[in-house]
Structure formats: C-alpha cells, structure tokens
Amino acid sequence: MKHCVKKMMIGICASAIAATALAERNENPSQWYAEGVGELQRTLQLKPNENHAKNIILFIGDGMGMSTVTAARIFDGQLRGENGEENVLSFEELPYIALAKTYNTNQQVPDSAGTMTAIMSGVKTKAGLIGVNQNAQLGNCKSLQGNAVTSFLEQAAKAGMGTGIVTTTRVTHATPAATYAHTPDRNWESDHDMPAQAKEQGCKDIARQLLEFPVGGGIDVVLGGGRSKFMPVTMSDPEGAMGEREDKRDLSAEWVKKYRNAAYVWNEQQFAAIDPSKTEHLLGLFNRSDMSFEVDRKSDTGGEPSLAEMTKKAIAILKKNPQGFFLMIEGGRIDHAHHQGNAYRALDETREFANAVRAALNATDNKETLIIVTADHSHTLTISGEPKRGNPILGKVVGNGDDGKPNDKPAKALDEKPYTTLNYLNGPGALAVRDSVAKDGSRRDLSEVDTTKPDYLQQALIPLSSEGHGGEDVPIYAGGPWAQLFHRTVEQNYIYQVMRYATFERPKLPDRAAGKTKVQKQKTPARNEQ
Numbered sequence: 001m002k003h004c005v006k007k008m009m010i011g012i013c014a015s016a017i018a019a020t021a022l023a024e025r026n027e028n029p030s031q032w033y034a035e036g037v038g039e040l041q042r043t044l045q046l047k048p049n050e051n052h053a054k055n056i057i058l059f060i061g062d063g064m065g066m067s068t069v070t071a072a073r074i075f076d077g078q079l080r081g082e083n084g085e086e087n088v089l090s091f092e093e094l095p096y097i098a099l100a101k102t103y104n105t106n107q108q109v110p111d112s113a114g115t116m117t118a119i120m121s122g123v124k125t126k127a128g129l130i131g132v133n134q135n136a137q138l139g140n141c142k143s144l145q146g147n148a149v150t151s152f153l154e155q156a157a158k159a160g161m162g163t164g165i166v167t168t169t170r171v172t173h174a175t176p177a178a179t180y181a182h183t184p185d186r187n188w189e190s191d192h193d194m195p196a197q198a199k200e201q202g203c204k205d206i207a208r209q210l211l212e213f214p215v216g217g218g219i220d221v222v223l224g225g226g227r228s229k230f231m232p233v234t235m236s237d238p239e240g241a242m243g244e245r246e247d248k249r250d251l252s253a254e255w256v257k258k259y260r261n262a263a264y265v266w267n268e269q270q271f272a273a274i275d276p277s278k279t280e281h282l283l284g285l286f287n288r289s290d291m292s293f294e295v296d297r298k299s300d301t302g303g304e305p306s307l308a309e310m311t312k313k314a315i316a317i318l319k320k321n322p323q324g325f326f327l328m329i330e331g332g333r334i335d336h337a338h339h340q341g342n343a344y345r346a347l348d349e350t351r352e353f354a355n356a357v358r359a360a361l362n363a364t365d366n367k368e369t370l371i372i373v374t375a376d377h378s379h380t381l382t383i384s385g386e387p388k389r390g391n392p393i394l395g396k397v398v399g400n401g402d403d404g405k406p407n408d409k410p411a412k413a414l415d416e417k418p419y420t421t422l423n424y425l426n427g428p429g430a431l432a433v434r435d436s437v438a439k440d441g442s443r444r445d446l447s448e449v450d451t452t453k454p455d456y457l458q459q460a461l462i463p464l465s466s467e468g469h470g471g472e473d474v475p476i477y478a479g480g481p482w483a484q485l486f487h488r489t490v491e492q493n494y495i496y497q498v499m500r501y502a503t504f505e506r507p508k509l510p511d512r513a514a515g516k517t518k519v520q521k522q523k524t525p526a527r528n529e530q
C-alpha cells in the first residue's frame with residue numbers, strides 16, 4: 001500500500017485499496033460510509049495533469065458496452081471467491097470518465113469500421129468505411145479519391161513517434177485497420193477479398209496497406225491474427241491450410257526485408273524469444289484468422305501469447321523511441337463472443353482485456369502517458385431479474401423472498417421455468433437448435449442445464465444467426481496527461497481531438513532551470529484532410 005500513496009493522488013491505486021478492503025470485508029453501515037468518505041478524499045486530491053503526452057495508449061474493448069463491464073467485474077470478483085459486485089477492474093481505477101455517442105453517419109446502431117475511423121481521425125463516417133469520410137461509397141474504389149482522412153497513428157508516425165497495434169482479431173480486421181488503412185470496404189482484407197474492378201482501379205487490400213505503410217519510419221509493432229491475409233495461395237500455413245494472396249506476395253517475408261532489426265513470429269515460443277532491446281520492427285501473426293479466445297488459447301496448435309503478454313512486449317519495444325509512441329490495443333473478441341451469444345467468453349475476454357490495461361499501467365508513467373480505455377460500440381447483453389447479492393453472474397436467478405432473505409431455489413418465470421441473470425435481446429440463443437427453445441417452440445427449461453459452462457449460449461428473444469450490436473453510449477476511461485478533457489457525454493470523434501491536443505498542441509515539459517519557462521512545442525503535423 002505504501003508505494004500507492006503517490007499514485008493515490010490521481011486515483012490510480014483504488015484497486016489496491018479495494019483488494020485490501022475486500023480481504024477484511026465485513027460489510028456494515030459505517031464501512032459503506034467510510035468508503036464513501038475515502039472516495040471523496042481521493043477525488044478532492046485529484047489534480048489535472050497538464051503535461052505533454054509523450055505516449056498515448058488507446059485501448060478498445062470491441063463491443064465492450066456498459067453491461068459487459070458490469071458483468072465482467074462481477075465475474076472477475078467471483079472467480080476469486082468474492083461476491084463480485086464490489087470488485088473494481090483495472091481500467092475502472094482511471095480517474096476520468098466520459099460517455100461516447102457511437103452512431104455512424106448512416107446508422108443509428110454502428111459498426112466497428114465507422115466508429116474506429118471516428119476515434120482515429122476525428123471524423124465520423126458510414127458503417128463499413130475505413131479511414132475514409134462519409135462522402136465515399138461503400139465498396140466503390142473510385143470514391144476513395146479525395147475522401148481519405150489522416151489517422152492519429154499516421155500523424156504520430158510522421159512526427160517520429162513509435163507506432164504499434166495489438167489485437168486478438170486479424171490485424172486486418174476493422175478496428176486495427178482503421179489505425180493505418182484507407183479503404184471503402186472493411187472486407188477488403190487481402191486481394192482475394194476484393195472484386196476485380198476495385199483491383200483494376202488501383203485500390204489496395206488492407207494487409208498490403210499495412211506492409212506498405214508509407215508514413216515516417218513505418219509501423220513498429222503489429223501483433224495479432226490474420227496470417228492467411230499475408231501469405232500467398234501457393235504457400236502452406238504452419239497450422240494447416242494455405243495462404244490466400246492471389247498476387248503471390250509473402251508479406252511477412254517482405255516485412256523482415258523492409259525494416260532494420262525486424263522480426264516476424266507466428267507462435268508463442270518465437271514471440272517469447274524476441275528481445276525488445278534488439279528489435280525495432282516486430283510482426284507477430286499467431287493464427288490464420290483471429291487469435292483464440294483466452295479460455296481456448298492453451299489448445300492452439302502453435303501456441304499464442306495472451307493480450308497482456310503482447311501489450312508488455314509492444315510497450316517494451318516502443319518505449320525505446322525518445323519521441324514517444326502511440327499504441328492501439330484491442331480486446332477484439334469480446335465482440336465475437338457476444339455475436340455468438342456466448343456471455344462466458346465475452347466476460348472472460350473482458351477480464352483479459354483488463355489484465356492488458358493493468359500491464360500497460362505497470363509499464364508506463366502516468367506523468368507522460370495518456371491511457372484511454374473505451375469501446376467502439378455496445379451489444380444487447382442485459383443483466384436483470386433481481387438476483388440476490390453474490391448470485392453467480394452466469395447462473396440462474398435466485399432472488400430474495402418477501403422477507404428480504406435469500407431464497408435457495410431459482411426463481412420461476414410465468415412459464416414456470418427458471419431464467420438466467422444474463423440474456424441477450426437477439427442472436428443465436430433464440431434459435432431452436434441451440435440452447436434456448438424447446439422442441440414445441442416454447443422457451444427451453446433450464447432446470448437441468450448448467451448455464452455457467454463456457455459453451456452455454458444465453459437465451460434470447462429475437463432469432464438472429466449473429467447477435468447484434470447495441471446502440472447506447474459507451475464509457476471512455478482515461479488517466480495521464482489531459483485525461484481531464486474526458487468529461488460529460490461526447491461524440492466519439494472527440495477522442496481524436498484529445499489525443500491530438502495532448503500530444504501535438506501541448507508543449508513538452510518546460511525547462512524551469514533557466515528561470516524562464518522555455519517550451520519546446522511538438523511539430524504539429526499537417527491538418528487533417530476533411
């Protein structure tokens with residue numbers, strides 16, 4: 001606790017406090033009151049950090065809406081044998097928070113391509129577009145002309161900062177792609193994915209854009225999945241099947257040739273052997289497509305590092321740049337588990353995402369590193385049914401009786417069947433072949449079903465093959481230089497403005513030794529094209 005005192009000033013050490021409180025937790029009225037007083041005191045000591053942001057780490061929990069955060073917080077605490085509701089995830093310790101409106105220019109409920117373009121470029125756009133403004137048309141190569149928007153990663157590279165992307169999805173998937181690529185179609189991940197006309201008109205696939213990234217010293221660290229997008233059709237993959245590039249280019253081999261002190265790794269062992277002090281450009285592609293879910297990671301053929309391990313190594317490499325760095329880290333498969341209607345994996349992925357944020361907090365100094373943790377959009381997960389305190393978050397609702405004391409049997413709905421706390425509004429959980437509906441079309445009776453198992457699909461109302469995104473606002477957590485600029489409800493594209501201001505508009509630390517404040521302003525890159 002002692003080492004926390006200084007950090008407490010900015011509210012970073014709440015988890016240590018919470019952990020201590022939990023170990024001794026004996027909830028009573030005076031404890032609730034004292035905890036509130038402690039929180040107030042920490043808040044009164046909060047001082048805005050007006051330093052230049054040398055480094056920015058942007059964490060995106062893909063699909064990590066508010067209900068996902070709450071459920072993951074409880075899940076995480078319960079795995080340690082606690083009630084769970086009082087638990088605090090790593091990023092919930094960050095001192096500032098705002099809410100982001102996530103809609104796309106053409107969609108009330110958004111997709112990841114449009115939202116991440118807004119976050120990275122400061123300009124909202126249509127669903128499906130990457131690094132292109134709303135004047136472009138989906139799937140129309142020619143409409144790219146004059147409509148590309150510069151991303152913050154490009155601006156950082158231009159200013160000589162280190163740059164990196166880390167994700168659990170394919171590195172060519174919408175969220176990572178929006179940091180470096182410009183394309184009128186998020187699906188154009190390799191040339192195999194593109195229509196002939198688009199290729200004839202000169203559009204480049206996303207993997208190729210990653211390799212040919214033309215700004216500054218190039219991208220320094222790229223870690224995630226999506227190997228098949230980088231391999232020629234003629235080459236067999238070390239984990240089975242073939243590559244898919246029709247232009248026959250082997251982009252990972254090209255990566256190693258292109259850069260000095262460069263390395264390409266595809267499995268956990270090679271990754272662990274990488275010495276950050278000797279590596280300047282690291283490409284890691286750990287799966288043909290997306291990386292494994294955290295709970296399934298150990299069964300991967302070649303072995304994969306965790307999101308937290310990738311985070312640590314990326315920071316260790318990028319930290320060497322005296323100009324600072326920009327690093328985007330995505331917990332990309334929270335979204336995928338939700339689409340499958342599988343709350344267990346969505347919550348488990350969120351836990352690992354929180355581990356990655358913890359690793360970043362431990363590896364950086366909040367005086368010079370702005371850490372932003374947000375989501376691109378939400379999902380339809382709900383937490384409901386008045387379960388008693390500490391009820392297993394993945395379990396059936398066991399409530400309190402009329403006397404306020406906990407029941408010992410699951411509550412029953414009007415159909416005389418038990419129900420779970422977590423459910424989806426739509427998705428595969430509503431399809432008869434899955435866990436939700438009995439053969440006669442009525443809701444499946446869960447009495448004999450263990451709903452806490454990893455593969456259980458939560459019940460849903462509207463049958464869809466893929467559960468859908470949610471349209472409500474998502475949280476933005478922030479700590480470090482200018483994190484205080486995150487407050488109230490904002491448009492999602494505002495996140496870019498804070499990153500730009502904290503890095504390029506704010507002077508580097510003043511030289512007070514000379515008696516005068518000598519400021520050295522970062523070179524501001526060219527204005528963003530609209």
Ligand SMILES: [Zn+2]
Pocket residue numbers: 063112335336339469
């Ligand atoms: Zn999605």
